[in-house]
Amino acid sequence: MKNILLHIVILLLFSTFTNFAQLTIKDQESTPNTLLQVNDEGTAGSITLASLSSISVPTSKLYNLGGNLFWNGIALGASGASCINDLSDAISDESNVFLGQGAGTNDDGNNNNTAVGKNALNSNTYGYGNTAYGCEALFIMAAGNNNTAIGSWALLENSGNSNTAIGTDALSSNQQGNYNTAIGASSLMQNGTGSNNTSIGYNAGPLFIDGDNTTALGSGAVPTEINSVAIGNTSVTSIGGYVNWSVISDGRFKNNVSEDVAGLNFIMGLRPIIYNLN
Template identity: 45%
Template sequence: MYFMKTIKPLLLLVLGHFIMNAATAQSVAINTDGSAADATAILDVKSTSKGMLIPRMTTAQRTGIATPATGLLVFDTDTNAFWYYNGTGWTKLDMAGNNWSTTGNSGTTIGTNFIGTTDDIPFTVKVNNQVAGYVSSTVNPGRNNTSWGYLGLGQNTTGRKNVAIGSQALMANTTGQNNTALGYQALMSVTTGNGNTAFGSQALFYNLSAGNTAIGVQSLFTNTNGYNNVGVGISSMALSTSGSYNTGIGGNSLISLTTGVDNTGIGYGADVSSGALTNATAIGCTAIVDASNKVRIGNSAVTVIEGQVPFTTPSDGRFKYNIKEDVKGLDFILQLRPVTYQFDVQRFDASMKGDANNMAHPVNNVLQTSYNEAAAIRRTGFIAQEVEQAAIKTGYDFSGINKPKNAADHYSLSYESFVVPLVKAVQEQNKQIEELKKTITMQQKALEELTTRLEKLEQQ
């Protein structure tokens, strides 16, 4: 009783001291040496032989605290660790020294130490509070997505199985699936398109559709609605917007294509003369095809197209119909004027691009030599315009003339087509010869009869 009577005045004295300090907004010091509290601390606890205990509770008790204040600190007796509330959730204070240092770490163990998550929450890296790295597992959200680069896959919501490597790669993707982008701003604009592959800075930059493959800087750069295109090489098909099923392999291949479909360009600068061609094929360095449903092999500097076997044309009678024997022979052949000539191959290639001063490929010394050699060849053939007039004059619908489709197009001849009227001419000549032979035979017989009669007259 004496102890209780003695301690009560002391407790009242201490409580009064705290109340007065709080009332005067002074710092509070708890120590054994009587020193004043540090001016920057509201509470200064000092001891060389004792510690300080903060509230201890179970995990259930900790998580059961209603609306905890940011910075609230407790000791969890279930996890045997300190926890603090960061404003949105409880965070464990790792006192075992397992935090990764910003200046590097040593003594790590393969298979034990790692940066990442231990649950199915995606691992995220941020720069300027924006996504700069993202790896997810097979569960939602973001199944099997991987990105590395500032804003890469930054807008993704339910898109799956996407890979974005590079700053702003697949940046706008939201629900698109199975897209792969490698390079600065590769596939940057796609939102819902599926199955696209872009390797190279700004490859498929504006693409919104599906099934395209672009390899090379700005390959398929402006493609928006075109699908199932393949562009390989720097700026291959760079101006295509809505064309589909096109293939360009080589730097600047099919670079003039815009809306055309089913076109193929293989070789540096292999291109079409018009952006809307269909089923046109250009093969070879700077080969230019100028019409739909046409194949062009090589530029005009090419002097030989060689193959081990001849070209053939399907000629199965089961597929031919409306057959007529109206081929012109001698009448047509006799109208033709065989000539020898030289061809301005360099000017012709320039004209295919619509500008005689704008070559598709820089004319270096090697190419210029090839042009000179090709132009020096003395060629044998016909002039297409004259062949056209011969066909008109004889009423012959000759398939060997490829007429211009427009003012920028040119004439061309299929020399193999001349075989048919030549065969017809030979047949007509043979018929004439056979008739002449019959006439000669008859004349010989008549002459023999006349000779016999003369001989008899002489005998008489």
């Protein structure tokens, strides 16, 4: 009997002087109306709840259906954001959708713009009908309209209208050029103010910044003057097809037509030459 009493006394003393995490349920010292109070967060600061397959009591305030539940001291809820505009890095208003840090930050609203990516369409205020996908796509543009940029830094400096750039750095230097189309990384990268240019291929396009109406087809294809077409780069050794090039010969595309030309005498004066190509 004495041994039993001794053990009880030791346990009581141990419980009194040892500092453990305290769990209080409806104790007089707990906060009023508090059902469960934890006074020490312990080593990990965690509470484990049994996983439930369904809610047992409809009025339950906190329950666990599997997985982890946590909060940051601000709020604890049963559901997340209910719309895009509730997210910290997303904006959605009447007609715009912006996803990503800094995307569409300065847009004044109702412009039918879409931007996805860090700082995409960041500087635009009242430009409308623009689409930007990629980091800093259409980044500097303040007022351009109907532009499409897909790829990081595509149309980076653009302020023009109706341009299409697909690929990293495509049309990245374009400022005031309009109606340009660039497909391929760094395509039409040098163009600044030129309009009506088309380039397809990596680094394709003229080297001047203000040329109009050029066409470049192929990697590194470089038109050397305005109103010109370049096919392929300097490494190309053959260009061909199954038929000859066709030249327009319709009277609708000609003027100053005259029959006053040299006839048989001119033909007789020709000196045909035959040779073999080395």
